[in-house]
Amino acid sequence: MDANRFGRMIGPFVRSLRGMVARAVVRMVNDGPKMQELQVGLLADELADGVERFQNYGFTSHPHPGAEGVAVFVGGDRAHGVVIAVDDRRYRLAALQPGEVAIYTDEGDAIHLMRDRTVRVTTLHLQVQAEEDVTMATKRFDVTATESATFSTPAFTSRGVGNADSAARFEGGLHATDTITTDADVQAGSVSLRGHVHPENDGGGPTSPPVGG
Template identity: 55%
Template sequence: MSEFRRLLEPIAGRIQMMLGRGTIGTVDDAPQAQEMQVELLADEAQDAIERFQGYGFTSVPHPGAEAIVAFVGGLRSRGIVVQVEDRRYRMKAMQPGEVAIFDDLGQAVHLKRDGIRIESDFKVDIDAPEVNVTADSVTIESGDIGLGGAGGAPVARVGDDVDLATGKIISGSDVVRAE
C-alpha cells in the first residue's frame, strides 16, 4: 500500500493546489485579457495572472479585493483568476432573485422584485440616435428641464395661463424650456 501512496502523492499535491484564494495587489487593464498580481499563500505572489470575465461585463477591482484563482493542471505557474469579490462595496439586503451591478461610489443598476432602480450621485448620460419610452405614466422631478438642448423659450404646462391670441405664457413656471 505504501508504494501505491508514493505513486499518488505527486498527483494528490497537484489536485490540492488547483484552486487558491488570494488578495489582489495590482491590476493591468491594458492587455487583451486583464492581468492581476495576486497574493496567495504566505509569501506567494503571482504576477500577470489573466482574469477571465463574463462576456459583456468587465470591471477593474481595487487592490485588496479577494480572488479565486484556478491553476491549470495544479501548476502554480499557470493561474487564471475566475472570480473577484470585494466585500467592502457589495450591495446588501437584496431579495432572493434580485440582480445588481454596482461600484465603489454607490452607483447601481438594481433589478428589484418590483422594478428597476438606477442610482447615482453623478451625471447619467444616454447617448443614442433614438430613445423610445413606452409607459402608462412618466414622472420627472427636476428643478430644471431643458427640451432640445440648452436654453430656449418657456413651455406651457397643463394648468398654466396662456394668451391664446399671442401664445405667450402668462403665468406658470420657467422650469421647462424648449429650443
C-alpha cells in the same frame, strides 16, 4: 505494497490536486491588455503576476486592490493560472431579495433589478448618449427636478395618444422670449382674445370684437 510506498507514489498527484484551486487577493490590475491581467497574492508568501482574469462576455470591471478571487491552475502548475471570479466584500450591494440582480461600484452607484419588475438606478450623474433617437413608451411619466429642467432642442411637439387631444398645464408663471402662436383662441379667465368686447369710452356701448378675431 505498503502504505508508505503508496503514499510516496501518489504524493505528487495529491499535491497537484491541492494546488489546482486557490483563494486569491488582488494586489494590482493591468486593464490594458485584451485580457485583463492581475497580480494576486495566494499563500502567505506566494505572489503570482500576470494572471489572466476571465470575465463573462458583455461584462467587465476593474477591481480595487484587496478584492478577492478564485484562481485556477491547470494541472496544478502554479506558473500557469487564471482567475475565474473576483468579488469585493467591502462594496458588494447586500441584502438583495431572492431573484434580484444588481450592478454596483464602490462609490455607491447601482443598477438594481428589484422584485415586482422594478428597476432602480442610483447615481449622481446619469447620461444617455444615443446618436439617433430615444424612444419611451409608458402609461405615466413623472419627473421631479428640485432646481430646474431644460430642453435644448430646435423643435418641441406634444401630441395626443389615440383619439385624445393633447393638453398642457402649467402651474405657475410662464415666460416666453419669442412669439406665441395659436390656431385657436386664447382665454384669460373668462375673457376671450378673439371675442372679447368692452364698453366704449364715448357712448358706453360695447365695442365690436377685435379685428381678425
